[in-house]
Amino acid sequence: MDTVIITGGTGLIGTALTRLLLERGYKVIILSRRPDKRSNRDVTYAHWNVETQTIDKEAIQQADYIVHLAGANVGEKRWTAARKQEITDSRTKSSELIYTALKNFPNKVKKVISASATGFYGEYSDHIFTETDPPATDYLATTTQAWEQSISKVTGLDKKLVIFRTGIVLSQDGGALKEFYKPLRFGFATILGSGEQFVPWIHIHDIVRLYFNAIVNDRLEGIYNAVAPNPVTNRELILSMARMAKGKSFMTTYVPSFALKLALGEMSVEVLKSVKASADKIQRTGFQYSYPTINEAMEQLFSR
Numbered sequence: 001m002d003t004v005i006i007t008g009g010t011g012l013i014g015t016a017l018t019r020l021l022l023e024r025g026y027k028v029i030i031l032s033r034r035p036d037k038r039s040n041r042d043v044t045y046a047h048w049n050v051e052t053q054t055i056d057k058e059a060i061q062q063a064d065y066i067v068h069l070a071g072a073n074v075g076e077k078r079w080t081a082a083r084k085q086e087i088t089d090s091r092t093k094s095s096e097l098i099y100t101a102l103k104n105f106p107n108k109v110k111k112v113i114s115a116s117a118t119g120f121y122g123e124y125s126d127h128i129f130t131e132t133d134p135p136a137t138d139y140l141a142t143t144t145q146a147w148e149q150s151i152s153k154v155t156g157l158d159k160k161l162v163i164f165r166t167g168i169v170l171s172q173d174g175g176a177l178k179e180f181y182k183p184l185r186f187g188f189a190t191i192l193g194s195g196e197q198f199v200p201w202i203h204i205h206d207i208v209r210l211y212f213n214a215i216v217n218d219r220l221e222g223i224y225n226a227v228a229p230n231p232v233t234n235r236e237l238i239l240s241m242a243r244m245a246k247g248k249s250f251m252t253t254y255v256p257s258f259a260l261k262l263a264l265g266e267m268s269v270e271v272l273k274s275v276k277a278s279a280d281k282i283q284r285t286g287f288q289y290s291y292p293t294i295n296e297a298m299e300q301l302f303s304r
């Protein structure tokens, strides 16, 4: 059975993808900064260090596929200049390390499948972004563009490449949903800003199936938006979550944009920016979403 390296495989998406790959009989090697801290006995952990550009040569030699998920978390800490540099470097320099390893070590890697983000796109109220649209010019967009460019170099080594421009991943195990849910524990459905901004979102199960699909489907290549086909506003998302989790027992509140800007600084753009991205291209390949609407997604997430 094939071997899949997952960089950053210890994170939200990587953990769920690892589970699916193991179920399907794949061998999984996770490249981590701290492999000694990890404990899944069914997985091999290997070390890499993006700063010193060192990587486990044997892991590269064993791999048939590389899934590149590593990167400093965009929503975790305030965007100081140093943090922004870390967010960018952890993506571009890790991509460079993968490229150099594939160039210098004999290997049988067929395909690299990399994360990217819908942060690539700008904000136009009525426009639905497709994969051929140009990037915006804000910090996230320029970082995302640099990330995609850095990993694209592997195509020069005769490797296939798939890039998933991912929307906000909804999971009970972490990420944005956990943050959206916090005030609901006290009965408040908290809408951010005006609530009118569109949120490109995707259920964890579907993003994991997309990565799996990119591994099993040889013909899948290029850039795809990884978002559910039915975009919703922040208000619709929060209220859907509140109804599924609390029935009618909640009160709706708003956090005004200025308060979010004060609390989060520049990072507030992440929750206030309105982006609609199209799922048409991936759907044309035959991919069928398990959770195409927000109500189906929230129902599944809050039914356990």
Ligand SMILES: NC(=O)c1ccc[n+]([C@@H]2O[C@H](COP(=O)([O-])OP(=O)(O)OC[C@H]3O[C@@H](n4cnc5c(N)ncnc54)[C@H](OP(=O)(O)O)[C@@H]3O)[C@@H](O)[C@H]2O)c1
Pocket (backbone or CB within 6 Å): 007, 008, 009, 010, 011, 012, 013, 014, 031, 032, 033, 034, 050, 069, 070, 071, 072, 073, 074, 086, 090, 094, 115, 116, 117, 118, 166, 167, 168, 169, 170, 175, 176
């Ligand atoms: N979750 C979302 O909503 C979402 C949306 C759009 C795009 N994405 C992208 O999809 C990818 C995976 O997302 P995720 O939610 O699974 O991420 P995550 O939970 O934050 O995990 C990312 C992993 O990257 C590694 N990492 C963190 N900081 C690093 C650094 N400075 N240098 C090198 N590696 C570092 C960590 O692994 P080790 O500690 O083991 O090294 C971590 O487990 C990310 O690149 C993310 O930007 C995610």
